[in-house]
Amino acid sequence: xxxxxSPPNLTQLPPEMLEFALLKTTGALAPRLGRLTLPGRKxxxxxxxxxxxxxxxxxxxxxxxxxxxSINGVYVALEDYIEKHPETTPPVFQIDAPDSLRRFIALPTxxxxxxxxxxxxxxxxxxxxxxxxxxxxxxxxxxxxxSEYYAAAVRKLQPDIVVGLADIPFGQETVGLKRKDKMxxxxxxxxxxxxxKRNGIEKGEPRYSIFAPILPIDQDLQSWxxxxxxxxxxxxxxxxxxxxxxxxxxxxEALYHLPRLSLHIPAGPHELLRxxxxxxxxxxIPFISNATDAGIALDFKFPAPQKLDSATSSSRQSLGVDxxxxxxAESATPLTSGCTCYACTKHHxxxxxxxxxxxxxxxxxxxxxxxxxxxxxxxxxxxASIENGTFEQDVAAFEAFYEPSxxxxxxxxxxxxxxxxxGSEHKHMAKKNPKAFxxxxxxxxxxxxxxxxxxxxxxxxxxxxxxALVGLVGLENVEQGEEAEKLKxxxxxS
Amino acid sequence: MVPVSMPSALTFELLGKCSVTKARAxxxxxxxxxxxxxxxxxxxxxxxxxxxxxxxxxxxxxxLCLNNTYHLGLKPxxxxxxxxxxxHKFQSWPHNILTDSGGFQMVSLLKLAKVTEEGVKFLSxxxxxxxxxxxxxxxxxxxxxxxxxxxxxxxxxxTTSPDLARMREAMERSVRWLDRCIKAHKYPERQNLFxxxxxxxxxxxxxxxxxxxxxxxxxxxxxxxxxxxxxKDAYCTVVDTCTELLPEKxxxxxxxxxxxxxxxxxxxxxxxMFDCVWPTRxxxxxxxxxxxxxxxxxxxxxxxxxxxxxxxxQCVCCRSQEDGxxxxxxxxxxxxxxxxxxxxxxxxxxxxxxxxNLMKRVRxxxxxxxxxxxxxxxxxxxxxxxxxxxxxxVNALKGVGVDLLSD
Ligand SMILES: [Zn+2]
Ligand SMILES: [Zn+2]
Numbered sequence: 001x002x003x004x005x006s007p008p009n010l011t012q013l014p015p016e017m018l019e020f021a022l023l024k025t026t027g028a029l030a031p032r033l034g035r036l037t038l039p040g041r042k043x044x045x046x047x048x049x050x051x052x053x054x055x056x057x058x059x060x061x062x063x064x065x066x067x068x069x070s071i072n073g074v075y076v077a078l079e080d081y082i083e084k085h086p087e088t089t090p091p092v093f094q095i096d097a098p099d100s101l102r103r104f105i106a107l108p109t110x111x112x113x114x115x116x117x118x119x120x121x122x123x124x125x126x127x128x129x130x131x132x133x134x135x136x137x138x139x140x141x142x143x144x145x146x147s148e149y150y151a152a153a154v155r156k157l158q159p160d161i162v163v164g165l166a167d168i169p170f171g172q173e174t175v176g177l178k179r180k181d182k183m184x185x186x187x188x189x190x191x192x193x194x195x196x197k198r199n200g201i202e203k204g205e206p207r208y209s210i211f212a213p214i215l216p217i218d219q220d221l222q223s224w225x226x227x228x229x230x231x232x233x234x235x236x237x238x239x240x241x242x243x244x245x246x247x248x249x250x251x252x253e254a255l256y257h258l259p260r261l262s263l264h265i266p267a268g269p270h271e272l273l274r275x276x277x278x279x280x281x282x283x284x285i286p287f288i289s290n291a292t293d294a295g296i297a298l299d300f301k302f303p304a305p306q307k308l309d310s311a312t313s314s315s316r317q318s319l320g321v322d323x324x325x326x327x328x329a330e331s332a333t334p335l336t337s338g339c340t341c342y343a344c345t346k347h348h349x350x351x352x353x354x355x356x357x358x359x360x361x362x363x364x365x366x367x368x369x370x371x372x373x374x375x376x377x378x379x380x381x382x383x384a385s386i387e388n389g390t391f392e393q394d395v396a397a398f399e400a401f402y403e404p405s406x407x408x409x410x411x412x413x414x415x416x417x418x419x420x421x422x423g424s425e426h427k428h429m430a431k432k433n434p435k436a437f438x439x440x441x442x443x444x445x446x447x448x449x450x451x452x453x454x455x456x457x458x459x460x461x462x463x464x465x466x467x468a469l470v471g472l473v474g475l476e477n478v479e480q481g482e483e484a485e486k487l488k489x490x491x492x493x494s
Numbered sequence: 495m496v497p498v499s500m501p502s503a504l505t506f507e508l509l510g511k512c513s514v515t516k517a518r519a520x521x522x523x524x525x526x527x528x529x530x531x532x533x534x535x536x537x538x539x540x541x542x543x544x545x546x547x548x549x550x551x552x553x554x555x556x557x558l559c560l561n562n563t564y565h566l567g568l569k570p571x572x573x574x575x576x577x578x579x580x581x582h583k584f585q586s587w588p589h590n591i592l593t594d595s596g597g598f599q600m601v602s603l604l605k606l607a608k609v610t611e612e613g614v615k616f617l618s619x620x621x622x623x624x625x626x627x628x629x630x631x632x633x634x635x636x637x638x639x640x641x642x643x644x645x646x647x648x649x650x651x652x653t654t655s656p657d658l659a660r661m662r663e664a665m666e667r668s669v670r671w672l673d674r675c676i677k678a679h680k681y682p683e684r685q686n687l688f689x690x691x692x693x694x695x696x697x698x699x700x701x702x703x704x705x706x707x708x709x710x711x712x713x714x715x716x717x718x719x720x721x722x723x724x725x726k727d728a729y730c731t732v733v734d735t736c737t738e739l740l741p742e743k744x745x746x747x748x749x750x751x752x753x754x755x756x757x758x759x760x761x762x763x764x765x766x767m768f769d770c771v772w773p774t775r776x777x778x779x780x781x782x783x784x785x786x787x788x789x790x791x792x793x794x795x796x797x798x799x800x801x802x803x804x805x806x807x808q809c810v811c812c813r814s815q816e817d818g819x820x821x822x823x824x825x826x827x828x829x830x831x832x833x834x835x836x837x838x839x840x841x842x843x844x845x846x847x848x849x850x851n852l853m854k855r856v857r858x859x860x861x862x863x864x865x866x867x868x869x870x871x872x873x874x875x876x877x878x879x880x881x882x883x884x885x886x887x888v889n890a891l892k893g894v895g896v897d898l899l900s901d
Contacts, residue, residue, distance in 0.1 A: 055830050055837075062839040063820045064550065064810050081829075091798045091825050104800075104829075106820040139833060329570060330577045346547070346586050350578055354541065354570045361545030361835050414835060 018161065018209040018238045020259040024386060028256070029249060031276050031386045036259055038160055038209075041112045042072040046259065046281035047386075048379050050075040050112070051372070052120050052289065055139075056105030059289045060361070060368040060414075063106040068342040069369055070376040073112030075284040076101065077119040078145075078153055083138035085145065093156050098206065101157035114211075114261070115159035116241070117150060120284040121265045124171025131186060134165050147190040151197035158206050163241045163261065165190040166213035180221045187213055188225040195236040209238035211261055216243040219250035230254050245275040268406045269300055269319060269378065273395050276382055287406065288375055292367045294409030295356045296320040297335040298374040302381035303394040304401035316403045323367060324411030328353035341373030342366070356411060364414055501682045502713035503642070506743050512865040515894040516737060516764035519860040522745055524642045525684050526582065526590040529558045530857055531745060532761045534752065534849040535592060535769040540565045541585040543846070544774045545839045548587045553810060554843055555850040558590040558642075560769050563635050564599035568619065572638045580640030592769070593641040594749075595632045595675075595690075598650050598718075609649055611667065629674040633687075637680045645716060646675040648690040653724040661694040668692040668718075669706045676710065688747060690718035695728045697735050704739040714745040717765070721750035726886035730763060734893060737764030754783065754852055758872050759887050761856055762865065762894050773849050777841035780831040782824075783848045785875045791827045791841070799824040809847035811840045866896045873898055 017038075024033040034046040051058045051071035061069055081101075082090040092104050102113055117134060125142050127135030133144040145153075147165055154162045167186035169175055175183075191212050201207050212229055215222045229237070230252055239259040242248065248260075261282045266272045268287055275283070291298055298320045321328075321335065334344035335352065343352065343366035355363030385394045505523040512518070520531040536543055536551065537560040543551050551559065561581055570584065578584045581591055597614055607616040613628035629647040636644035648671060649664040672689050679687050689707040693699030707715060717736050720729050733748060740746055745766050751757065752770020760768065773783055780792035784804040789796070791803070800823045802812035813819020822840055830837030859868035869891060873883055880899055888898050 055834050056826070057830065057834050057836040060545075060835050062545075062550075062836040062843070063822065064553075064843070065547065065839075091829070094798050095800055095825075103815070103821065104823070104826055106815070106822055106826070330574050332578060342547075346549070348578075350570065350574060351541070351584055351586070354574075354584075358540040358542070358565070358569050360540055360542040361838070362542040362547065364835065365545055365547065365839075 017207075020239065020257070022257065025256075025279075028253070029278050031382075031391050032279050032281070033383055033386050034259060034281050036112070036282070038112060040110065041160060042110045044072050044112060044282070045379075045383055047276045047283070047382050048072070048281070049283040049285050049375055050114055052284040052286055053077075053080075053105070054119070054289075055080045056107075058368070058372070060292065060364045065342075065365065065369070066108070069372050070341070071111070071372060073114060074107065075114045075116060075120060076105070076159065078115060078117050078150070078157075079119060079136040079138050079143075081157075082136075082143065082145070082153070083140035085138075085143055085149075093153070099158055101159065112161070113159045114161040114163065115154060115157060115208075116163035116263075117145070117165055118170075120263065121286055122170050124169075129167050129169065129186065131189075134167065134190075147193040148197075150190075151194050154194070154208060155197065155201065159208055161209045161211055161239065162194065163211045163263070164194050164213050166215060166241070166243065168216065168243060175217075177221070180217045183215055183217060184222040184225040187215060187222075188228055191225075191229070191233060191237075195233055199236065210236065211239035211241045211259075212237045213263075214240050214242045214244075214247070214251065216247065216264075219247070226252055242280065245278055245280055248278045248280070268404075269302075269402070270399060270404060272378075273302075273382070273398065277391065277395060285375060288371045289368065291320055291406060292364055292371050293414055295323045295363070295367065295411045296407055296409060297323050297352070297367050298371045298406075299336050300374065300378065300398075300402055302378045302398055303385055303390075304398045307401065317401055319402050319406050322407055322410055323349070323353050323356050323363070325353070326357070335367075335370050336374065339370065339373060339377075341370045343370040344373075361414070500676055500679075500687070500711060500713070502686060503682065503684050504686045504713050504745070506745055508743065510861040510863065512762070512860050513863050514866045515762040515869075515891070515896060516734075517761045517856075517860045517865045518742075518764065518766060519857045520745070520766065522766075524558070524590045524686070526588065526642055527557060529590060530854065531766040532757075532853050532856055532860075533558060533767050534757060534773075534853045535560050535767065536774055536846050536849070537562070537769055537771045538585070539771070540569065541581060544778065544842045545835055546842055546846075548585060550839075550843060551587075551846070552589065554846045555854070556589070556846060558592060559587070560592050560594070561585075561639065561641065562599055563593045563596035563632060563639065563645075566593075566639055567596060567635045572635055575638045575640075580638065582640060590643070591639070591641040592643040593636050593639050593645065595629075595645045595647040596627055596635065597632065597647045598749075609664075609667075611670075613647070629671040630678040633675050633678040633680075637685065641685060643686045643688055643714065644679070645688050646672045646690055646712075648672075648692055648718055650692070650719055651694070652722045653694045653719055653728070654722065655694065658696065661696060662699060665693045665699050665703045669703065672707065672710055672712070676712070686713040688712055688714040688716045690716040690749070691736055692719050693732075694719060695724055695732060697731065700732055700735055701739060704736050708739065708741060714747060714767075715740055716747040716749055718749050720748065721770075726756075726884070727889060730759065730886060730890035730893075733760055733763045733765055734890070740764070752849070754849070755873070755876065755884065755887055757849075757852065758856060758869055759890050761860075762869065762891055762896065773845040774842050777845045778832075778838045780827070780837075780841065781845075782827070782841055783845045785872075787876055789824075791824055792831050794828075796824040796828045799828075803827060803841070803844050804848070807844065807847065808851070809844045811844050869896055870898060 019037045021035045036044040051074040053074050053076050081092045097103055123137045125135035125137045127142045127144050129135055133146050135144045150165055167183045194210055240255055241261045241263050243263050245262055245264040259281045262275055262280045265286055300319045328349045331349035333349055335349055352363055352366050385391045503525050507521040510519045522529050522531050535558050536556055539562045541561055607614055613626050615626050618625050632647040648668040651664050689712045691703045691707050693703045747767035748760055748765045751768045752772045757768055780790055782789045782791055782803045803824055804812055810819050811822040815821040859865045877883055883898055891898055
């Protein structure tokens, strides 16, 4: 392991290419500092994170509000855009302009755009991957796409970075040895594919950088793939996308100079710190939006604050504040004191508590802005700590100061759309959306849980969709349900 | 009852009158800044406008929005409002707020509401305990809210009610309740109490009520009890009859009106202020308001329309990226409509902007004394053929000197 990890050929690359400078490393399986730059885009310091988008928007953050969100880069999933493939050409491919995806979702020109096939986290697709195709879940149901299709889509959409296709049977509890062999073989073929297609793009035309997937299987099971990656693909890739952070140990040294995007979903900040301590650079963090939907305002700092008095030292601090609690109703303080986010500088806790209990969409908007800022500050703290060489102690102090996991949610979030469920949540959907379940049962269309099944009666779809947007009007008790129904009638007048 | 002259916390600055119709343009100076009249006021029922931040609402051009007293009285409640220091601080809104009295919400939302001379009796939606909203309590709540314009509690019954005796009772009671509201009002020097003219569709009752209300000299005057499903012709006749008897130098507010064609006709009949939940509510269903009518962007046909929601619209969504806007297309709205809350926020921004901009153009047309031409152009854009013009609009405008059907 060498500290000077820059690849020798970096200086010869054309100026539009992505650059990753390792600013500090202290060996394998250790935290590191880096800087990801692409001309025209905001620099991303690592460890850092990407905004995790849903259909082109960070959930609850409309594009004009995005500038209040302190996000320098976003992760976008192709499966959000190709729901009617192959019956019809997805609309986004019909845009006749450069930077089509960026334009379509109104992403600022200086925000880094990373495209992958699957949402984060991916929902297991019952359509199995094959030698040539990968299964996806779109809002219209399960689809599959070929590696070729993926490459064509990427070329059309022009992201800055694309995560190569990986053959991972999501949701499968145990994966046999033979299947693991296949994973490695297919992923290799698909990685070669996308490299070849990218290299085939003519000079002068926009190119994208490729992050090669590293599979969540033991090194010896993907050794062929990794060997070939090193032998003849390493100069063509600009980063790696890692599905299991705990296998970073197995990462070949010749790939150390590359930025590492974690696709290993962290459950909370403690797990983020563990991944960072193993040398992970870049994250998508689904727990931010999950906390937001649960009405939890994240409330943690890194390094953790000094403990003030010994009396409270036995109890650990919560990682988040449940904004549903009526005890906040008269609190004129910010969500987190000293927080510089839009919500904390413009509004106070009492208002946000009111918005949640009134099921006003703005509540989730403000908490989401706050939660992203909390993570942004968290990563700044992490980088400073690595810089100072105190990361290990700071992590220990953090673990001692805060509870090990995020608080359980108590209140209802906005209605969860089917394609937004993580795999494990899927099973509990009926519990999550009790009223919807009842409605669907009545209508005999259980698939309606995906929120937009194509054959539903339009009027039924309206009902579901409106509830989805209002949040959970009427879910708490019958009186409110009745009230809400009457509201509709009253609202319908001119 | 001897009318007491009450202080006013507003100035009505008349800027121009249409030489043909009864339309007026003015600037209304309120405690939280001037607002242009005629005006459309978006409804932020529970101190929030459908997912928009106050900054977004401000960016859309809004300087006066509504809060509902009934909702704020339940949540966050009077104690919290007092503790925080009123609704402006509560929702971080530096501009003006108008609140209703709460009575209308109660009667329309709660089936067990019962009106007596004392007030409106209803069962708490929280725990079913009987509660009473009196004129005094409504004003006290609105005093706590601190809204710039507050409304009297009135006795609202459906305009379509055939019971003339009940209608008269409601009208007379509303006058008595106004007197109680005036007496209960603690801050007339910083909150403007508006009376509400009742009387259903009976023009004699309306005239009688108007005279009584005007005599009480409130800073502004509302025409209430409409928008309850009555025929549009009857609606227009009532507005026309009332404005005829109203003093020129006071703002006139027609409650619960918001369809674009209703707005432009009501302005021609001499009304200045309007509110309605429709533009923001309909955005959540994927409906975009445009000069050529309402488009439901959830129709699959829009999935490949890479044009703004409305060509030429200057809202932040429709304006091009080159022009500092977002360049949001119909196709993108289709992509997110009813799937992401952000999609609803974008359409809400557009719809609010449409309504506010419509009133801005109305105002310019009045000031330049070309409102009749404006009306003709407005209807010719909205309907592709004169035969489709709504009869009530044609009749109402004919009554104030504009023949939409002539060339
Ligand atoms: Zn904050
Ligand atoms: Zn617009």
